Amino acid sequence: MEVPVGFLANLWSFVSFLPFFSLLFLLGLLKAAIICPVVVGIIVTGNSAVVIGLWPAHSLWTYFCVARTKRLGLVLKIVVLVSLGVPAVLWPVVAVVGSLLGGIGYGFFAPLVTTFEAVGQNAADKCYHCFADGCLSIIKGSCIVVEDFADFCFHSYFSYMDELSEKMPSDEKPLDVKLSKLPGCLLVGLIGMLVDVPLITAVTLWKSPYMLFKGWKRLLEDLIGREGPFLETVCVPFAGLAILLWPLAVVGAVVGAIIASFFLGLYGGVVVHQEESLCMGFSYIISVVSLFDEYVNDLLYLREGSCMPRPRYRRNMSNSPDMEMLENNHYNELKNRGEGSSSKKLISENSRTLKWAIQQYRPMQAWDWLFKSCEANGRTLLHDGLITIKDIEECIVKSNCRTLGIKLPALSLLQCLLVSAKCDSTGLVIGDGVELTRSNVPRDRVFDWFIGPLLIIKDQLNKLQLEESEETCLRKLFMGCKKEKPEDWNDFGYTSGDSVRRAQLQAIIRRLQGIVASMSRIPTFHRRIRNLVKLLYIEAIQAGAPANHIGGILKPDIVARYHLEEGIEKIDMKIMQKGTEQMKMRM
Structure with a gap:
């Protein structure tokens, strides 16, 4: 488009913009006034219930882990135990107030912004989208906020505390004052x-x-x-x-x-x-x-x-x-x-x-790529038999998702690093023609904590120069090997007999799994892994038997509709449980 040049052109551009902006702004305010109370009610009620319900468990487990840890010296441990009472008492108040402020901010500004975003869509009926966008989606988003917050309280917090109480390496000294x-x-x-x-x-x-x-x-x-x-x-x-x-x-x-x-x-x-x-x-x-x-x-x-x-x-x-x-x-x-x-x-x-x-890529774009890569790799591994229906059922029923929640994302990262190393990329190749480098990496400190070690591992893989047969065998080792010694790889038919090379690859595997374990503490991780597991469950049932053999519960058109990114979370757990029972009867 032409940029206005001159004072009169600039003035006319500004004057013609005012009524257009005013109408959009008033419409956004009206939508915000309607949506905001609903969003605030959902977020405050849901987060408060989670915080108050888990507050006794959080307090007791925190004291237990701090008292048990060897990472803190005696003096510092006593100081921390004495001072923990203040945050333990203030935590419910801070969480409720924070949920209230966050709910107000999200419920008010999100409908306002989506109203303006609707103007830039390539849709035929922009007027409809100006009114409709930011209503139901924001309410659903508030439910996702509560779900992610609950995941953080149920999983991430206890993971941090468990790490604190783990055994300390012999060469590490406890922190003390x-x-x-x-x-x-x-x-x-x-x-x-x-x-x-x-x-x-x-x-x-x-x-x-x-x-x-x-x-x-x-x-x-x-x-x-x-x-x-x-x-x-x-x-x-x-x-x-x-x-x-x-x-x-x-x-x-x-x-x-x-x-x-x-x-x-x-x-x-x-x-x-x-x-x-x-x-x-x-x-x-x-x-x-x-x-x-x-x-x-x-x-x-x-x-x-x-x-x-x-x-x-x-x-x-x-x-x-x-x-x-x-x-x-x-x-x-x-x-x-x-x-x-x-x-x-x-x-x-x-x-x-x-x-x-x-x-400039945003952290969410890289986050989306990781789970799309997990979806593609999960289907391939399911077809190759490296992921079984037992792994999926354990994740759904017993919440034991180490194979699908840790190993599968780590394998996706490994394949990304191998492709990047082969291409002599200065960054990470995350798609066709898409490269994540130092110049376009998201400017996010938490993201830098993950991207830095991955670039180092990529350089290490580049020096190892893995052969194609080694890469194929490495996939099986990644998903199936639970042993620690390099010699244990003989059972999987690993081609190289160099124990030093095996030890280096095992160190890389453990490092990648450790990075994914740290990623699993991010609130959205568990929700997206659950969606991925549901999708793989459907894939496994469709591959194992026709839809009419399981009571017509999952039709092919339903499978297509419940794609990972378009509402797979809507699948009812009752359907999942019923499908699990029927699968067990067939097996």
């Missing part, structure tokens, strides 16, 4: 909160008008001039919505900074214990304000550095120039990825284009 340093740590932590919270809050409030007006100016320039992310017609309505909601983003940033200031102040106690010096702790209390001020200046493209003092708070800061250079290089790299160049200013330079933004 020196009793003589404990009073100094508590003193500096308390003083740090009393000093840093007001100062960081003052810095945040002082810089918040800059963030507000600079953001508004940028958005208005993009809207009137139709530049940057608002160059495309589909994105123009979001410009007005962003202008209206920008103050809320500023308020959220201010609140987040104030909350973070408590933890920044408390960290002074950690510095005292690490450096064994009260002076270093007090120096940190002063330095952290300067560090925060410099971070805000960089974020808002204000003057570099900070006028506040920054004394040394580490004894080994003689190497600080190199450390600071590395940190600055890392920060500039992130800034280059976000803005294209570290020299671009917030006001004077154009924004990223929409096409460039699309090239």
Whole structure:
């Protein structure tokens, strides 16, 4: 489309936009007013029931795991056990209040945003989608929020606690605090909160008008001039919505900074214990304000550095120039990825284009790829007999999903790494013509924790140069071998007799399964694995007998309709149980 040039063209573009935006905004507000109370009721009721119902089990199991763990020394264990009472009491209150605020935010803003998104759809009847989109889907989404939260409370939390109480490696020392340093740590932590919270809050409030007006100016320039992310017609309505909601983003940033200031102040106690010096702790209390001020200046493209003092708070800061250079290089790299160049200013330079933004993959896209890959691999393994109906029934009935919940995703990651290594890719090949690299990787810290080890494993596989026969046998080993020694692979007919090579591959397998075990703590993981298991269950029944042999429960058209991404979660568990009983009778 043509970008308006000149003052009159820009003015006409802005004036013609106002009624269009106003109608969409009023419609979105009306939908939000209707949907929001329903969403809030579902989220608050569901999450509160989960939290209150599991609160006794969570409290007792937390105390038990902390008392049992060998990872904490005696002094630190006593301190943690004494201080656990406060979060144990506050947890239900925090969860209920958080659910209320989250429900209000999701129930209000989601229908508002989907109303604007409907304009950009390639549908024939956009007017219908403006009214219909964001109603039933948001209510279903609120139910999914409760389901994922329940999964986190039932599975992820207990997994973290079980890991805490596991046996500690012999070469690892327990984490402990020196009793003589404990009073100094508590003193500096308390003083740090009393000093840093007001100062960081003052810095945040002082810089918040800059963030507000600079953001508004940028958005208005993009809207009137139709530049940057608002160059495309589909994105123009979001410009007005962003202008209206920008103050809320500023308020959220201010609140987040104030909350973070408590933890920044408390960290002074950690510095005292690490450096064994009260002076270093007090120096940190002063330095952290300067560090925060410099971070805000960089974020808002204000003057570099900070006028506040920054004394040394580490004894080994003689190497600080190199450390600071590395940190600055890392920060500039992130800034280059976000803005294209570290020299671009917030006001004077154009924004990223929409096409460039699309090239930046979101964590959810990579997450979707993983489960689509698991779906394809699951069907193949089911056909090859490496996944049996017994594995599926154990996951459904006994909730023992190690084969389908850990090994299958780990195998999918292994195949991705093998393909990436063969292609000499700098990143990960996750599809036809789709490559996840350092330049387009999602800018998410949690995602970086997973992508970094995978890139290292890919380089290791690249050096091993596996043959095709080894890759084929490795699939069987991945799904069936439960033994630990490299010699145990002889039962599976592994071609290579090099014990060192086998040990390296076994280490890679254990590493991948450990990564997937960490991924399984993400709330959406269990829900999507359940959907995958249901799909494989249908595939197994369809492959084992015609539909009329099981009472006509699962017709082929039903199987097609209940695809993994389009509502497989709607299959009734009663149908699953009935199918399981009939399958057992046939077997």
